[in-house]
Amino acid sequence: MAEDAAVETKGLSKTYVDFLGKREVKALRDLNLTVGRGEIFGLLGPNGSGKTTTMKLLLGLIFPTRGEARVLGRPAHDVQVKHRIGFLPEESYLYRFLNAEETLDFYGQLFDIPRKERRRRTDDLIQRLGLESARRRPVKEYSKGMARRIGFAQALINNPEVLFLDEPTSGLDPIGSREMKDLILALRKEGKTILLSSHLLADVEDVCDRIAILHLGSLRKSGEVRDLLHLKEILQIRVRGLPDAAREKIARIIAEHSGELLGFDHPSETLENLFLKTIREHPQEDDQGMHRPEWDRRADSGGSS
Numbered sequence: 412m413a414e415d416a417a418v419e420t421k422g423l424s425k426t427y428v429d430f431l432g433k434r435e436v437k438a439l440r441d442l443n444l445t446v447g448r449g450e451i452f453g454l455l456g457p458n459g460s461g462k463t464t465t466m467k468l469l470l471g472l473i474f475p476t477r478g479e480a481r482v483l484g485r486p487a488h489d490v491q492v493k494h495r496i497g498f499l500p501e502e503s504y505l506y507r508f509l510n511a512e513e514t515l516d517f518y519g520q521l522f523d524i525p526r527k528e529r530r531r532r533t534d535d536l537i538q539r540l541g542l543e544s545a546r547r548r549p550v551k552e553y554s555k556g557m558a559r560r561i562g563f564a565q566a567l568i569n570n571p572e573v574l575f576l577d578e579p580t581s582g583l584d585p586i587g588s589r590e591m592k593d594l595i596l597a598l599r600k601e602g603k604t605i606l607l608s609s610h611l612l613a614d615v616e617d618v619c620d621r622i623a624i625l626h627l628g629s630l631r632k633s634g635e636v637r638d639l640l641h642l643k644e645i646l647q648i649r650v651r652g653l654p655d656a657a658r659e660k661i662a663r664i665i666a667e668h669s670g671e672l673l674g675f676d677h678p679s680e681t682l683e684n685l686f687l688k689t690i691r692e693h694p695q696e697d698d699q700g701m702h703r704p705e706w707d708r709r710a711d712s713g714g715s716s
């Protein structure tokens with residue numbers, strides 16, 4: 412196994428059997444995967460393709476039927492590793508009557524973090540996840556997006572080296588999801604390794620260095636996002652202010668050189684950018700316990716977006 416890998420699986424397989432031992436589900440088949448330290452790695456695949464199963468195996472929450480899973484050079488079920496990893500489950504199970512501060516303090520206690528340090532981290536995470544106004548509100552009152560944020564903060568309380576995020580942007584509005592992506596990118600800058608799963612392909616494309624696509628428990632494709640999406644055989648020329656007449660000339664030159672002109676077109680804005688710009692045109696503090704996004708505040712202070 413590679414020494415410097417943050418996460419590694421070899422022939423990892425999981426077959427679930429129902430309690431009568433009659434029905435088997437081959438949830439994961441022979442998965443070989445390596446995630447390097449400091450990488451953001453995305454697990455993609457349709458419903459039931461084995462993403463959550465892979466995460467649970469890596470967290471040592473379930474045992475493989477065959478194969479091996481290692482995290483930070485140790486077997487996934489090793490207790491020593493648990494202190495060095497963070498996990499955002501598909502659905503966070505939070506104590507409904509605790510507020511944000513109490514929730515984070517509680518999880519900090521589970522990791523034996525001293526009181527003063529727990530306070531510092533709780534304050535830092537509340538601020539980082541934009542939960543200031545929800546600090547003293549019980550979790551049961553949270554919207555889906557707020558619950559996702561507190562779940563994320565909880566995953567970060569032990570300052571983990573490796574983070575497992577099962578659908579981190581699910582249920583978030585475009586602003587929340589942009590912030591979550593920015594946070595994930597910032598965490599990589601701090602040297603953390605992140606393994607995430609998602610159905611939102613645009614989100615994966617935005618943040619992941621490498622991806623793996625699972626289907627029916629098998630790995631179908633993996634590699635660097637850039638390489639996988641790069642259309643090497645097509646050359647794109649982008650110009651501004653070109654007169655129409657010049658287009659005809661260009662078309663002729665392409666034909667002379669036996670190239671195939673696929674068309675002249677205008678690039679599009681991404682829907683995410685359009686949405687964020689539209690909201691930004693009407694900035695206002697809201698009263699729902701959500702804070703103004705980072706980019707919105709930057710705009711006030713005259714910074715660039």
Ligand SMILES: Nc1ncnc2c1ncn2[C@@H]1O[C@H](COP(=O)(O)OP(=O)(O)OP(=O)(O)O)[C@@H](O)[C@H]1O
Nearest residue numbers: 427428436438456457458459460461462463464465
């Ligand atoms: N505890 C379990 N007992 C029996 N079968 C299970 C169990 N957990 C998962 N499965 C089955 O294993 C397969 C993979 O499930 P998994 O939850 O890993 O998929 P997923 O890729 O995370 O899907 P989703 O996108 O819906 O979250 C599915 O067929 C699922 O029904």
Ligand SMILES: [Mg+2]
Nearest residue numbers: 462463464501
């Ligand atoms: Mg899942």
